[in-house]
Amino acid sequence: MKPRHKRAAIILGGIAAVSLSAYLVLNAFQSNLVFFFSPSQVTSGEAPKNRTFRVGGMVKDGSVQRKDLTVTFLVTDTAQDVRVSYTGILPDLFREGKGVVAQGKLGDDGHFMATEVLAKHDENYMPPEAQHAVDQAQQTIKTLK
Template identity: 50%
Template sequence: MTRKKRRLYTLLAGMGVLGVAAALVLYSFEDSLVFFHSPSDLAEKPVPAGRSFRLGGLVEEGSVEKDGVIIRFRVTDLAESVPVTYRGLVPDLFREGQGVVAEGKLDENGLFVASNVLAKHDENYMPPEVAESLRDAGHWQPEGSN
């Protein structure tokens, strides 16, 4: 084997190993990526059951039901709504009509099973994704704008 062929094979083997390593890294990132969706997004293009994502919008008025540590509510963007169930303690600022982002998965019945629920932290804050989806749907304008 000549010196040039040996270098070529070494280079090709190195590129192959690098390609496999890059593929493994990208595959591992796929499981940890969490995308944001509004209820209208889900109505237009459903997310497969079992895939993690964030659901954001407003807690629908009159939808909160508490049963011990299990809480059921609906998240709406004032055009569509999605039923949510969560087992655990919700933030103190969680209430009807307020902005919320829930992280979890849809089950096969279309129920969003949340693993984490985040509520707005003060009177002037709404999660940027929620504000954008409400603004796109034409149902929300920031305070101070006409």
């Protein structure tokens, strides 16, 4: 084989290897991608039926029903509600009237079967360092006026 042919074969082999690697990475990325939808989007049909996604909002007051380790509750965005079922141990921060994000799949009947439930902490909480920075920024704005 001539040196020119060897060099062309190595270049083509390198391009093929890079292309295959890029395809595998993008395929893995797409299969692990999880989208977030609000209850209004889920009830309007924007959420996929056979794919895993996340739904988030507030746990509606008075909607939590427990039976052994299975918990059923409503997630609301104040406009629409989505019924969620989860079997397992809920996070300590899970409460009625508090924020929650559930990951799972939507059934054909519109019932969301969660495989993971994440409770959100209070939105008013801010680390002391961040609060101090915000306070200083507001003081600077007031002095410039």
